[in-house]
Ligand SMILES: Cc1cc2nc3c(=O)[nH]c(=O)nc-3n(C[C@H](O)[C@H](O)[C@H](O)COP(=O)(O)OP(=O)(O)OC[C@H]3O[C@@H](n4cnc5c(N)ncnc54)[C@H](O)[C@@H]3O)c2cc1C
């Protein structure tokens with residue numbers, strides 16, 4: 001059990017007296033005091049929901065976005081966007097949309113990335129969020145000033161002068177799928193090596209001999225696109241996975257799965273059903289040379305791809321083991337075999353990055369993983385939270401929405417009723433981690449923020465009830 | 472209060488989509504976005520036309536883009552709520568929801584799903600027994616049918632010419648009663664909510680107006696002498712003008 005430390009250290013502090021704030025500002029005339037306003041970093045899906053929900057709770061908000069438009073990862077015009085031309089959602093529409101702003105019901109089960117972007121643009125416009133966002137502005141540092149407030153330094157993207165402003169709270173919605181995590185492969189390679197973040201267009205694959213490394217959703221999608229474009233495709237994975245189809249029994253697979261959860265079908269039985277369903281449909285993938293999964297169904301982030309087994313079956317994708325090293329024009333595999341691709345795409349995922357925060361503010365562990373209550377609340381800083389730092393077994397947006405509602409409610413309670421806020425902190429400090437993150441998953445960086453969407457939403461629901469305004 | 476975080480119904484059996492009829496009167500020119508759009512909702516069996524008669528144009532004339540939704544045929548409460556939320560979310564700006572009769576019941580449920588800018592419940596048929604009691608007094612035969620019918624006396628005052636009233640009645644198809652749970656969700660985003668009605672409404676009694684308004688922490692705005700169909704009855708301009716005045720005041724207070 002982890003103790004939710006900040007709730008103890010900070011909540012007993014009285015709200016900072018105004019006079020003191022004024023004096024502070026006086027002392028440092030170059031810092032603009034934004035008083036009760038909250039600073040939000042990022043205008044992707046999570047940041048947009050955060051602005052909206054903070055506004056609904058009566059907060060003034062300044063959101064900083066280093067790009068020139070909203071949408072974050074889903075805005076393919078952004079340099080750091082990880083989406084490629086053919087990206088479609090893997091979570092179906094009802095499990096992906098915000099709970100209070102549905103996607104059009106005329107859209108397909110699995111919308112295209114351009115639809116997700118237009119959805120986020122419409123969300124921003126609908127709720128008038130644009131006027132609270134400063135585009136082309138990067139947050140370069142945020143420092144606590146001791147009374148729960150934050151000095152936030154911003155700078156125009158691409159240089160320019162910086163500016164410091166003081167805020168009552170800081171909410172990072174900076175996303176965790178934009179900084180490529182590249183593998184260290186020893187040796188030299190004569191061909192081209194790119195990370196999947198640089199893969200945008202199937203034309204990049206045309207008539208090439210392509211090796212795709214990584215069995216996450218990106219790696220599988222690119223292997224499939226390569227199967228349609230390239231002359232030869234190898235797909236290297238360092239373990240076996242459960243490749244789920246997008247549809248089962250004529251319905252989007254996640255909707256069928258949630259039907260099982262609705263009826264509280266126990267995990268063991270769900271695992272059995274999963275194995276049976278795959279055995280009866282896609283069948284045994286080891287016959288194509290893939291390793292047997294080293295974990296049970298539901299013990300890794302879902303990989304949803306109906307076409308991968310199809311192209312394995314057509315011999316268009318050759319399954320190969322992990323890469324051992326580069327050897328000039330060739331790539332040596334873990335089993336000693338050598339292959340000769342001319343393009344290597346490392347689809348090895350992304351790493352979280354919080355360069356604007358000193359690592360201890362979010363209890364960053366030596367491997368770079370922040371340790372936050374509910375993956376959201378900083379343990380020692382009651383006015384610091386992160387929204388969207390999750391990898392659920394369903395769409396992210398509903399979870400990010402409720403996270404931001406909880407953050408807004410928390411800040412409101414802290415401001416209006418410090419005594420109740422103290423009671424909430426007390427209670428939360430006893431919340432055991434397995435109650436909100438109970439799925440057993442393979443120990444791998446990609447599972448740092450893996451949560452079971454139901455367990456997580458239940459924990460959010462409890463937290464929201466604890467903070468319910470007194471009648 | 473439940474926050475309704477776990478939505479198995481929507482996740483496992485989404486409401487089947489339909490083509491929705493939405494009639495609109497837009498505001499032209501510069502102040503297009505000055506005011507939020509209004510979305511009017513009737514009960515099943517009526518339709519957007521009932522608002523298109525007078526209220527839509529009048530509302531647009533006062534600078535508010537006005538839209539009215541025709542409820543789908545058949546469909547349970549969940550489907551009607553779905554249609555309202557879908558339509559609201561399709562509008563360019565955060566919408567004000569205005570429901571009439573059973574449409575107000577639908578709007579009260581939609582408020583739990585969509586953060587409306589504000590909401591107005593006009594002659595809300597949200598109290599099953601009170602509504603039934605009032606209806607059976609004036610129109611026992613119509614009320615006891617499987618598809619309850621309303622008659623001229625219930626819907627309109629004597630000041631509306633009989634031919635006009637009958638023409639309106641002829642356009643109403645009257646739907647099956649909607650089954651609905653008693654629990655009214657707390658509106659998300661805490662919008663201001665106004666209840667509008669008539670003490671002489673023979674479908675929704677005065678007590679019921681008071682009760683619904685009290686639920687939202689207010690008192691009803693009353694238009695004596697009018698029948699249940701406030702948007703069609705003689706004197707239709709008064710309730711919509713008062714509603715828009717209220718809305719203007721709320722919007723200025725919030726900004
Ligand atoms: C290929 C791919 C497919 C995916 N498919 C799905 C799916 O099917 N379903 C699903 O739910 N999720 C999916 N995801 C997850 C996806 O990341 C989320 O849906 C969502 O985009 C996360 O939004 P976010 O706002 O948390 O982060 P982001 O979208 O990354 O937004 C973060 C924003 O913060 C800005 N920012 C960061 N740092 C700073 C700073 N210091 N100063 C100013 N601005 C800053 C960035 O510019 C960016 O705009 C997918 C991800 C990938 C990579």
Ligand SMILES: NC(=O)c1ccc[n+]([C@@H]2O[C@H](COP(=O)([O-])OP(=O)(O)OC[C@H]3O[C@@H](n4cnc5c(N)ncnc54)[C@H](OP(=O)(O)O)[C@@H]3O)[C@@H](O)[C@H]2O)c1
Pocket residue numbers: 087088089090091177182183184196213214215216217218219221237238239301322347348349350391444445446
């Ligand atoms: N269509 C879609 O909607 C879609 C598409 C793409 C991505 N996404 C989402 O985007 C997020 C990121 O996905 P992703 O696929 O880019 O990354 P990911 O899920 O982190 O997967 C990375 C893959 O690379 C492997 N890997 C990591 N480091 C490696 C190394 N050093 N050597 C060899 N293999 C290594 C991992 O293996 P291990 O399993 O052993 O760690 C894993 O198979 C996920 O949430 C995903 O669901 C969605």
